[in-house]
Amino acid sequence: MTTPTLTDRYVDATLRRLPERQRADIERELRASIEDAVEARVDGGEDPADAERAVLTGLGDPARLAAGYSDRPLHLIGPALYLPYTRLLIALIAIVVPIVATVVGVVQAFDGAGIGEIIGDVIGAAITTAVNVAFWTTLLFAVLERLPDVRVPVLREWTLDQLPEPPSRRRRYADLIAETVALALFAAFVLVSPVLRIKTDAAGDPIGILSPWLWDTGVVYGFVFLALAGLSFNYVKMYTRWSAPVAVAGAAVNLAAAVVMVWVAASNHLLNPAFVTAADWRADVWEWVRLGVIIVAAMSIVQIVVELVRGFTTRSWVQADLGTTIREAVDRIPGVRR
Amino acid sequence: MYDDELRGMHLQELRRGTVVLACLIILKEPNYGYALLDHLERSGFAVDANTLYPLLRRLEKQGLLISDWNTDEARPRKFYRTSDAGTALADALTHDWDDLHSAFRTLRGES
Numbered sequence: 431m432t433t434p435t436l437t438d439r440y441v442d443a444t445l446r447r448l449p450e451r452q453r454a455d456i457e458r459e460l461r462a463s464i465e466d467a468v469e470a471r472v473d474g475g476e477d478p479a480d481a482e483r484a485v486l487t488g489l490g491d492p493a494r495l496a497a498g499y500s501d502r503p504l505h506l507i508g509p510a511l512y513l514p515y516t517r518l519l520i521a522l523i524a525i526v527v528p529i530v531a532t533v534v535g536v537v538q539a540f541d542g543a544g545i546g547e548i549i550g551d552v553i554g555a556a557i558t559t560a561v562n563v564a565f566w567t568t569l570l571f572a573v574l575e576r577l578p579d580v581r582v583p584v585l586r587e588w589t590l591d592q593l594p595e596p597p598s599r600r601r602r603y604a605d606l607i608a609e610t611v612a613l614a615l616f617a618a619f620v621l622v623s624p625v626l627r628i629k630t631d632a633a634g635d636p637i638g639i640l641s642p643w644l645w646d647t648g649v650v651y652g653f654v655f656l657a658l659a660g661l662s663f664n665y666v667k668m669y670t671r672w673s674a675p676v677a678v679a680g681a682a683v684n685l686a687a688a689v690v691m692v693w694v695a696a697s698n699h700l701l702n703p704a705f706v707t708a709a710d711w712r713a714d715v716w717e718w719v720r721l722g723v724i725i726v727a728a729m730s731i732v733q734i735v736v737e738l739v740r741g742f743t744t745r746s747w748v749q750a751d752l753g754t755t756i757r758e759a760v761d762r763i764p765g766v767r768r
Numbered sequence: 769m770y771d772d773e774l775r776g777m778h779l780q781e782l783r784r785g786t787v788v789l790a791c792l793i794i795l796k797e798p799n800y801g802y803a804l805l806d807h808l809e810r811s812g813f814a815v816d817a818n819t820l821y822p823l824l825r826r827l828e829k830q831g832l833l834i835s836d837w838n839t840d841e842a843r844p845r846k847f848y849r850t851s852d853a854g855t856a857l858a859d860a861l862t863h864d865w866d867d868l869h870s871a872f873r874t875l876r877g878e879s
Binding site (some may be wrong): 455456458459460463464465466467470487489490494495498499501 | 803806811
């Protein structure tokens with residue numbers, strides 16, 4: 431048995447990466463070409479071993495040569511699919527990750543987990559989901575890239591209709607005013623609730639509807655402050671162009687307010703037990719209020735994240751409502767037409 | 769001024785596709801891989817072996833080249849020659865090249 435030459439090893443390394451039916455023909459031709467090149471060098475006075483090394487080195491990585499023979503792309507996702515790929519990836523992450531994180535957070539809150547555990551689990555779930563979405567989307571497009579026949583219907587011709595709509599200033603202004611009035615009423619109600627005489631105790635003093643714990647710890651002032659800060663950011667957005675720091679700071683303030691709300695509701699510090707007793711509410715009213723507050727807060731978390739992500743992709747202030755967001759995400763899925 | 773790397777990149781960009789035309793023209797006379805590589809190099813169309821060999825098969829698959837194994841000599845070689853479709857394409861590409869050449873002359877104000 432003879433030891434394989436460098437040429438044998440090189441040819442084997444190339445053929446291994448080619449379909450069976452191409453191998454025999456390519457091997458014959460490749461060997462002849464290598465021998466021709468070596469012979470030319472030897473005729474020029476080179477040592478045969480050196481000539482073989484030089485020729486094989488010149489041919490380069492066998493994997494690259496094999497990719498050339500079989501027309502395989504040497505990239506994961508090429509220019510034709512890159513934009514649909516990034517668009518779908520961003521849309522999926524912006525929608526799926528907040529939903530999963532919110533569901534995990536709410537479920538954990540109802541299981542009576544501590545705030546630290548909830549935050550840890552939410553972050554863990556968000557990262558796992560994002561990694562999974564990214565992996566499977568990338569895999570899908572890498573496969574599409576390698577199926578040239580499937581590529582055509584996947585791509586939609588870009589048209590002017592796909593330009594982002596300019597935001598209607600008048601509508602945004604109306605929204606802002608409504609938001610301001612609602613927040614003012616809400617803050618006023620929260621702050622005066624301890625002195626509202628809805629129910630009174632034996633001594634005739636009013637019983638606050640909200641838990642005194644909120645005042646004792648100062649959480650209520652923190653929450654009202656966050657809500658006002660969030661509203662100020664909305665005014666800033668109305669009068670300034672989009673910028674990343676304002677977008678992130680605004681989202682952070684709104685997120686903080688929503689998280690405080692979830693935390694207060696989940697840890698049973700929302701309603702005043704004395705008020706519930708005095709009003710003679712059924713025990714499950716307490717649970718329903720809690721659930722309602724958590725769901726509202728969770729939805730606003732989803733909306734804040736969606737607005738933030740869409741703001742980054744369009745580099746403009748966007749008012750995300752869930753319906754439009756989902757519709758647009760579906761539109762971005764390649765091949766889907768409404 | 770520009771650096772050599774940038775110059776190399778733009779030259780490569782400009783020359784992309786000229787190797788195909790050169791092959792189609794040279795292979796009007798049947799020839800085999802290594803001899804073609806050598807011929808291209810001597811004619812000023814430097815191309816790497818690992819680019820040329822797959823390119824020949826691709827052109828054959830596109831019907832622009834026809835191949836035959838020549839086993840008359842000690843070393844069997846695959847000979848390629850330009851097909852009728854290949855000749856037609858070579859004519860079209862040559863025509864386009866000439867148009868570009870005169871377009872550049874006009875741009876430089878030499879016409």
